[in-house]
Amino acid sequence: MNLFSDIRTLVLDALAQMERAGDLPAGLDTANVTVEPPRDAAHGDMATNAAMVLAKPAGLKPRDIAQALAARLAADPRIALAEVAGPGFLNLRLAPGEWQAVIRAALAQGGDYGRSDMGRGQRINVEFVSANPTGPMHVGHTRGAVFGDALAALLDFAGHEVTREYYINDGGAQVDVLARSAYERYREANGLEPEIREGLYPGDYLIPVGEALKAKYGTSLLKKPESEWLAEIRSFATEAMMEMIRADLALLNVHMDVFSSEKALYGTGRIEAAIERLRQQGLIYEGVLEPPKGKTPEDWEPREQTLFRSTAHGDDVDRPVKKSDGAWTYFAPDIAYHWDKIERGYDALIDVFGADHGGYVKRMTAAVKALSDGRVPLDVKLIQLVRLFRNGEPFKMSKRAGTFVTLRDVVEQAGADVTRFHMLTRKNDAALDFDFARVLEQSKDNPVWYVQYASARVNSVLGKAAEMGVDTLDAALAQADLAQLAHPAELELARKVAEWPRTVEIAARAHEPHRIAFFLYDIASELHSLWNRGNDEPALRFLQEGDMQATAAKIALLRSVGVVISAGLGILGVTPAKEMR
Numbered sequence: 001m002n003l004f005s006d007i008r009t010l011v012l013d014a015l016a017q018m019e020r021a022g023d024l025p026a027g028l029d030t031a032n033v034t035v036e037p038p039r040d041a042a043h044g045d046m047a048t049n050a051a052m053v054l055a056k057p058a059g060l061k062p063r064d065i066a067q068a069l070a071a072r073l074a075a076d077p078r079i080a081l082a083e084v085a086g087p088g089f090l091n092l093r094l095a096p097g098e099w100q101a102v103i104r105a106a107l108a109q110g111g112d113y114g115r116s117d118m119g120r121g122q123r124i125n126v127e128f129v130s131a132n133p134t135g136p137m138h139v140g141h142t143r144g145a146v147f148g149d150a151l152a153a154l155l156d157f158a159g160h161e162v163t164r165e166y167y168i169n170d171g172g173a174q175v176d177v178l179a180r181s182a183y184e185r186y187r188e189a190n191g192l193e194p195e196i197r198e199g200l201y202p203g204d205y206l207i208p209v210g211e212a213l214k215a216k217y218g219t220s221l222l223k224k225p226e227s228e229w230l231a232e233i234r235s236f237a238t239e240a241m242m243e244m245i246r247a248d249l250a251l252l253n254v255h256m257d258v259f260s261s262e263k264a265l266y267g268t269g270r271i272e273a274a275i276e277r278l279r280q281q282g283l284i285y286e287g288v289l290e291p292p293k294g295k296t297p298e299d300w301e302p303r304e305q306t307l308f309r310s311t312a313h314g315d316d317v318d319r320p321v322k323k324s325d326g327a328w329t330y331f332a333p334d335i336a337y338h339w340d341k342i343e344r345g346y347d348a349l350i351d352v353f354g355a356d357h358g359g360y361v362k363r364m365t366a367a368v369k370a371l372s373d374g375r376v377p378l379d380v381k382l383i384q385l386v387r388l389f390r391n392g393e394p395f396k397m398s399k400r401a402g403t404f405v406t407l408r409d410v411v412e413q414a415g416a417d418v419t420r421f422h423m424l425t426r427k428n429d430a431a432l433d434f435d436f437a438r439v440l441e442q443s444k445d446n447p448v449w450y451v452q453y454a455s456a457r458v459n460s461v462l463g464k465a466a467e468m469g470v471d472t473l474d475a476a477l478a479q480a481d482l483a484q485l486a487h488p489a490e491l492e493l494a495r496k497v498a499e500w501p502r503t504v505e506i507a508a509r510a511h512e513p514h515r516i517a518f519f520l521y522d523i524a525s526e527l528h529s530l531w532n533r534g535n536d537e538p539a540l541r542f543l544q545e546g547d548m549q550a551t552a553a554k555i556a557l558l559r560s561v562g563v564v565i566s567a568g569l570g571i572l573g574v575t576p577a578k579e580m581r
Contacts, residue, residue: 001105002116002501003098004046007078008035011048014072023068028054035092037499044083044091045495051088062088099494100482106497106560107478111570113563114501118508119159125341126152128352129249129256130167133241134178136205137248137407140354143432144383145407146423146573148352149254150513151381153571158508163346164257170238171262171333177201178241179234183221185210186233190219209240251411252420253573260340265333274336274371275306275321283309283370289318308335313366331363338364338378339371349378350511355429358382379511383428389435414439417574421448424517424572442580444528447521451565452577454524457531458562459578461542465555470548477559480552487540489530490557496523497557500564504571513571520568527561 011033018024033054038047051066058065063084070082070090081093106113128148131141152162181201184194189210196202213221213236221229242259249255265271278284287307306322308331321332341349349368353360361380368378388395388405395405411419413436422439425447426432442449466472485494500519507515534541542558544550566576 001102001109001113002505003094003102003498004035004502007046007092007094008033008048010073010076010078011035011050011069014069014076015050015054017072018065018068024054024058024060024065028057030054036502037495038091041492041495043085044081045094046092047085048090048092051084051090055088066090096483096486096491099491099498100485102494102498103482103485103556103560104478106500106563107474107556110474110563111567113560114504114567115157115159116501116505116508117159118505119155119161121159121161122347123161123163123345124155124348124350125163125165125344125346126155126350126352127165127167127341128152129245129254130169130352131245132169132172132174133238133245134174135201135203135241136244138404139386139388139407139410139434140383142252142407142410142419143386143423143428144352144354145249145252145254146420147381147383147428147513149252150420150424150516150572151350151352151511153573154504154508154513154516155511157567157571158504160508164255165341166256166259167337168238168242168259168261168263171266172330175234175238175263176230178237179230180226182206182209182213182233182237182240183226183229186213186217186221189214190222192222205244206237209237212236212240248407251408252416260337262333262337265336265340270340271328271332271336274339275308275332277339278308278335278367278370281370283312284321285309287318289320292317308363308367310363310366310370313369315362315366319363331367334364335367335371338368342368342372342376346376349376351378351380352428353380353382355382355384381428381511384431386423387431387433389433389438391437392435395436410434417452418448420573421451421517421569424514427512427514444525447517450528451520451524451569453580454527455562455565455569455576456578456580457527458558458565459576461558462555462562464543465551468543468548468551470552470555472555472559474559477552477556480556481549482553482556484550484553485557489533489540490554493523493526493530493557493561496526497560497564500567516568516571520565520572523561523564527558 012030015024015030019026019028033048033050035046035048038044050069051062054065055062066084066088070084073079073082073092078095078098079092080095083091085091126148129141129145131137137145149164152164156162177200181196184196184200185206188194188207213233275284285307286304288302288304289307291302301320301324303324305320305324307318308321310319311317319331320329321335322328338349351364364380365378368376418439422434423432438446439448444450462472485491503515503519507513530540542551542554544554569576
């Protein structure tokens with residue numbers, strides 16, 4: 001049940017009746033007609049912009065349309081009051097039975113309340129993390145992993161068929177650096193002094209890899225030239241790093257459906273085939289790029305290269321796909337990889353990149369648009385930096401990693417649930433501060449604790465109600481006399497329950513899972529507010545001694561809030577708290 005969608009349908013039906021009656025011209029476009037909460041709750045339960053949107057194409061005054069629409073809506077039993085405001089907005093108050101129906105729907109549907117068929121089974125590939133397999137994941141990867149996983153869960157909840165995918169960047173020079181770094185740890189395992197020269201990876205995390213290499217090869221590689229051991233150690237070390245990355249992701253309860261290898265694209269003809277597809281569209285040519293202004297990008301050469309005409313699809317400049325020496329640029333395998341995703345039949349692609357890849361967005365979007373003939377949209381979500389603090393002071397770097405704070409460092413100190421929730425308390429393209437002391441404190445200022453406290457309160461009261469003899473099964477609570485929920489504070493909480501399905505659809509359309517975290521904080525605030533009012537007004541307490549009917553109604557409301565909080569936390573990948581310690 002989506003009450004906002006239902007009332008919008010009611011508005012559209014009324015507009016259609018006005019067209020048939022000649023009050024409106026036929027054929028008006030109603031796509032932009034909305035029904036949403038008013039900015040000021042005192043104005044009503046919902047508001048529609050129908051008259052404002054249709055006035056100009058209809059050639060009528062907004063207030064005239066609004067008044068005629070109000071008269072039709074007021075005749076429907078679901079509408080208690082339809083009131084024109086300002087130049088032509090229409091505020092609606094719903095009959096009490098609508099809020100009762102919302103509570104019953106939440107109880108009947110349980111964890112599926114708020115699920116949507118909006119996605120209509122559309123297949124979406126969400127590629128995220130995709131960290132170079134050269135070491136443990138750092139705190140920036142943590143935020144990207146949480147965002148991507150929550151976005152995938154949100155899209156699934158909204159009716160999409162979602163694949164979580166990790167692109168292993170194992171085809172570039174960085175994996176050769178990894179192999180040389182691992183070789184030095186292999187020498188160390190054999191009693192020699194490692195030469196961790198500049199440019200190699202210094203972290204202690206490669207010591208176990210060196211020991212594993214010794215266990216497999218003994219001393220046989222020590223006297224061999226690099227040309228004989230590089231490929232073997234590169235493969236060995238890359239797989240070891242991927243095992244570490246998978247284990248780190250598991251700490252966050254992130255599990256990928258697909259791991260795709262960049263290296264697997266080379267030597268198979270797939271890169272050549274992708275470039276040829278673009279060539280057939282007249283988008284590949286030989287040319288010399290103009291020297292860039294300011295900082296020189298790494299893929300610019302003052303000589304003839306093979307170029308992708310990405311400007312034909314919205315990019316600022318054309319992009320090299322092959323260097324003058326015949327080697328592919330780093331962009332070429334990425335083109336082939338995205339073509340592979342298109343060929344796998346996805347209806348839409350989402351890439352989650354670090355903020356440092358901002359310059360990559362237009363070229364990749366252009367490539368996907370060209371490869372799919374504009375059929376498959378690509379949305380690139382950039383993840384801004386995470387700044388770590390403890391008690392307001394910058395957090396120290398990790399010795400084990402060598403140069404950065406790892407995902408494991410963060411999760412071991414804050415816990416997976418706290419880490420996941422807090423990483424979603426800011427929009428992805430805004431910088432986020434993560435203070436270990438603040439995210440663990442028990443206060444309203446800590447949204448993680450505040451929402452979990454609400455979850456624990458729901459669970460606690462349900463237990464006490466059961467001890468009183470109330471049947472707390474959802475099916476029984478749905479039969480309670482919900483007409484007893486008449487206080488404005490109770491109805492306000494029911495309104496928040498009603499907003500949940502709408503919030504899911506808005507967040508899914510925008511690809512913004514942080515909206516779920518914000519909503520959970522809001523509904524938790526409404527619950528805590530009602531609870532606190534009950535301290536002064538006994539009639540608002542959830543447990544009414546001697547009045548089982550009133551208690552059952554209030555517990556039904558409380559349980560519907562618990563349903564929403566549990567579903568929202570499930571999207572965020574957070575386990576609802578049953579009690580607070």
